[in-house]
Amino acid sequence: MNEQTYIDLYGQYAETLKNNAAPALNAARDMFFERFCRSGFPTRRTESYRHTDFGDVFAVDYGLNLNRLAFPVNPYEVFHCDVPGIQSYMYFVVNDMFYSDARTAAQQLPAGVIIGSLKQVSEERPELVEPYLSRLAERKDDPFVAFNGAFAQDGFFMYVPAGVTLDRPVQLVNIMRSDADLMANSHNLIVLEEGASAKLLVCDHAMGGARFCSTRTTEVFLGAHANYEHYKLESTSENMCNICSLLVQQQAGSNLLANIITLHNGITRNTVQIDLDGEDCDTMLCGMTVGGRHQLIDNTTAIMHNRPGCRSNELFKYILEENSMGVFNGLLKVAPDAQKTAAYQTNRNILLSPTARIRTKPQLEIYADDVKCSHGATTGQLDESALFYMRQRGISEQEARLLLMFAFVHDVIENIRVDVLKERIRLLVEKRLRGEGSKCDSCSFCK
Amino acid sequence: MKTMMLEIRNLHAAINGKEILKGVNLTVNAGEVHAIMGPNGAGKSTLSSVLTGHPAFTVTEGSVTFNGKNLLDMPPEVRAREGIFLSFQYPVEIPGVSMVNFMRAAVNEHRKHNNLPPLSASDFLRLMREKKELVEMDNKLTNRSVNEGFSGGEKKRNEIFQMAMLEPKLSILDETDSGLDIDALRIVANGVNKLKTPDNASIVITHYQRLLDYIVPDFVHILYDGRIVKTGTKELALELEEKGYDWIKQETV
Numbered sequence: 001m002n003e004q005t006y007i008d009l010y011g012q013y014a015e016t017l018k019n020n021a022a023p024a025l026n027a028a029r030d031m032f033f034e035r036f037c038r039s040g041f042p043t044r045r046t047e048s049y050r051h052t053d054f055g056d057v058f059a060v061d062y063g064l065n066l067n068r069l070a071f072p073v074n075p076y077e078v079f080h081c082d083v084p085g086i087q088s089y090m091y092f093v094v095n096d097m098f099y100s101d102a103r104t105a106a107q108q109l110p111a112g113v114i115i116g117s118l119k120q121v122s123e124e125r126p127e128l129v130e131p132y133l134s135r136l137a138e139r140k141d142d143p144f145v146a147f148n149g150a151f152a153q154d155g156f157f158m159y160v161p162a163g164v165t166l167d168r169p170v171q172l173v174n175i176m177r178s179d180a181d182l183m184a185n186s187h188n189l190i191v192l193e194e195g196a197s198a199k200l201l202v203c204d205h206a207m208g209g210a211r212f213c214s215t216r217t218t219e220v221f222l223g224a225h226a227n228y229e230h231y232k233l234e235s236t237s238e239n240m241c242n243i244c245s246l247l248v249q250q251q252a253g254s255n256l257l258a259n260i261i262t263l264h265n266g267i268t269r270n271t272v273q274i275d276l277d278g279e280d281c282d283t284m285l286c287g288m289t290v291g292g293r294h295q296l297i298d299n300t301t302a303i304m305h306n307r308p309g310c311r312s313n314e315l316f317k318y319i320l321e322e323n324s325m326g327v328f329n330g331l332l333k334v335a336p337d338a339q340k341t342a343a344y345q346t347n348r349n350i351l352l353s354p355t356a357r358i359r360t361k362p363q364l365e366i367y368a369d370d371v372k373c374s375h376g377a378t379t380g381q382l383d384e385s386a387l388f389y390m391r392q393r394g395i396s397e398q399e400a401r402l403l404l405m406f407a408f409v410h411d412v413i414e415n416i417r418v419d420v421l422k423e424r425i426r427l428l429v430e431k432r433l434r435g436e437g438s439k440c441d442s443c444s445f446c447k
Numbered sequence: 448m449k450t451m452m453l454e455i456r457n458l459h460a461a462i463n464g465k466e467i468l469k470g471v472n473l474t475v476n477a478g479e480v481h482a483i484m485g486p487n488g489a490g491k492s493t494l495s496s497v498l499t500g501h502p503a504f505t506v507t508e509g510s511v512t513f514n515g516k517n518l519l520d521m522p523p524e525v526r527a528r529e530g531i532f533l534s535f536q537y538p539v540e541i542p543g544v545s546m547v548n549f550m551r552a553a554v555n556e557h558r559k560h561n562n563l564p565p566l567s568a569s570d571f572l573r574l575m576r577e578k579k580e581l582v583e584m585d586n587k588l589t590n591r592s593v594n595e596g597f598s599g600g601e602k603k604r605n606e607i608f609q610m611a612m613l614e615p616k617l618s619i620l621d622e623t624d625s626g627l628d629i630d631a632l633r634i635v636a637n638g639v640n641k642l643k644t645p646d647n648a649s650i651v652i653t654h655y656q657r658l659l660d661y662i663v664p665d666f667v668h669i670l671y672d673g674r675i676v677k678t679g680t681k682e683l684a685l686e687l688e689e690k691g692y693d694w695i696k697q698e699t700v
């Protein structure tokens with residue numbers, strides 16, 4: 001399989017695709033398809049994909065669910081939340097289908113808040129969707145954003161009206177579940193109007209032994225002084241290729257925290273772009289990874305200081321064992337008139353085996369003169385003198401290593417502002433570092 | 448009747464192929480305090496590293512017996528659990544590892560080694576409080592990461608706090624006095640004295656006779672160029688203070 005397969009598929013099934021899709025997604029579909037025809041899938045020669053090879057991923061003959069047939073999976077039955085006790089509003093996307101039943105619908109949201117299937121909302125309330133949908137995706141020149149734009153038919157939608165605070169975190173659980181190799185493409189849209197505030201936890205899971213490929217584009221629009229927290233926790237499997245694009249636009253005075261945690265996966269690409277399009281915005285973008293076996297985790301981020309007086313802080317940490325590989329590309333761009341920008345970027349990595357690899361590329365493009373910017377990237381091993389110090393106090397070497405690894409990612413975990421979630425992720429990270437449960441324990445299939 | 452605790456015989460040790468210890472002999476009995484003095488680079492810290500099992504050093508010859516067991520066979524953590532404690536000359540900062548978690552892990556490993564159940568959270572905190580008082584350690588310090596941002600003196604005090612928590616049989620204090628102000632020196636020395644019992648012993652490495660006014664040694668050894676070249680009582684420290692190391696150099700040549 002290669003791009004031609006998908007190009008032919010589109011040629012043949014464009015009507016089916018469109019007939020079963022959120023109407024608003026069809027508006028730009030042909031444009032994205034043309035873009036994809038030009039770019040194809042990224043290769044090692046594609047800028048920003050230099051180190052992440054998708055060759056094997058697209059050699060697989062995945063099924064696609066263009067006819068939108070429901071999957072015989074009840075997520076409430078098969079899914080055991082990784083974060084019990086979080087008290088969230090919970091939503092599921094099974095493969096690429098937004099799942100809804102009486103339980104989903106019974107959740108009492110604060111007045112004016114709308115959460116549901118993008119397709120459904122796009123049909124019923126197009127005025128909430130159309131002004132936003134694809135606006136950020138259009139601006140992003142990326143082969144997978146283009147591919148997703150051509151093929152995605154539905155996704156998750158969240159709208160929080162001006163001044164409204166969502167009292168509980170919202171949880172979006174993406175479950176890949178199929179007996180045959182499957183591709184899922186979904187497109188999420190999140191809109192927070194002026195002064196609104198919300199927290200979203202996205203959990204990615206994969207069940208069963210089939211091979212999966214997903215592309216998920218999430219567009220987030222933050223109105224002036226909106227507050228938004230976006231957590232992404234991936235616990236999938238080595239059979240999974242997970243391509244996520246998170247595109248955020250911030251208006252004046254808005255506040256974003258995005259924290260991307262990858263614990264179990266196959267090949268993961270997180271493309272993040274944050275456009276600071278208003279003055280006086282705050283952005284904290286962080287993430288961590290624990291990689292083993294042949295896991296590959298690529299976080300490619302861009303923070304665009306387009307307006308003056310914004311503050312951004314970026315922090316990514318990787319712990320890599322065995323044959324795993326990490327990629328970090330961090331673009332920080334400060335436009336000519338974005339004076340008084342404060343932007344910091346840190347990438348720290350620990351390699352625990354001689355065959356683990358990290359490719360890190362900070363990229364600062366600063367066109368304003370009155371700015372405070374810094375970046376730093378370090379790669380090393382665990383501190384031997386600290387290890388000895390701990391062992392001298394009677395702590396076993398293994399435990400000492402664990403404490404040091406845990407300490408290493410401590411500041412990323414501190415950037416979780418939901419207490420139960422922080423506690424839970426602490427536990428999940430600890431389990432992962434102990435090498436326990438190389439699969440997630442969230443679903444009945446892995447138990 | 449004295450019980451022999453530590454017996455070092457003809458100990459040779461090297462780092463990166465360079466021999467640093469060149470035949471150390473030393474016997475420490477329960478209840479004793481031994482001071483080791485000697486010029487910079489003589490091998491004092493090397494001796495403490497070798498006794499605690501630092502992986503960078505290789506023992507090339509000799510033996511070390513601790514309470515009847517071959518110490519050199521044990522990994523560092525087992526030596527620690529058997530009761531050897533080193534107050535480091537340069538304590539290590541461990542950002543992100545809290546003092547509380549660190550101490551809890553250490554205490555419980557010691558207890559497990561002695562077939563004791565882990566301490567309950569409240570018992571552990573009580574123990575922390577009690578031992579903090581002993582060395583008059585500030586709460587602020589135990590709420591931080593291990594040694595992170597501690598001043599030189601605070602780090603040394605923290606070493607003695609940890610010693611108090613772990614109640615070792617043999618403590619090796621490597622220049623614990625350096626960096627301490629006069630009051631801190633007295634507090635730390637008092638702490639050490641209070642922890643002294645007829646069943647434990649200490650090796651006190653120092654450059655200054657002053658510490659030995661507080662922690663009174665039964666023996667003073669001079670380590671010079673990888674060997675103990677002279678052993679005496681606490682008067683030897685005074686003599687050394689007066690005459691300097693040239694005197695030893697002349698005697699040993």
Ligand SMILES: Nc1ncnc2c1ncn2[C@@H]1O[C@H](COP(=O)(O)OP(=O)(O)OP(=O)(O)O)[C@@H](O)[C@H]1O
Nearest residue numbers: 462463465467485486487488489490491492493494
């Ligand atoms: N990693 C190393 N590689 C080479 N030589 C080393 C290494 N570590 C220590 N040494 C050498 O071993 C010798 C003994 O060092 P040691 O630290 O034991 O001295 P010391 O007696 O404790 O001195 P001080 O009083 O200054 O603390 C010194 O000459 C030192 O340079």
Ligand SMILES: [Mg+2]
Nearest residue numbers: 491492493536
């Ligand atoms: Mg020394």
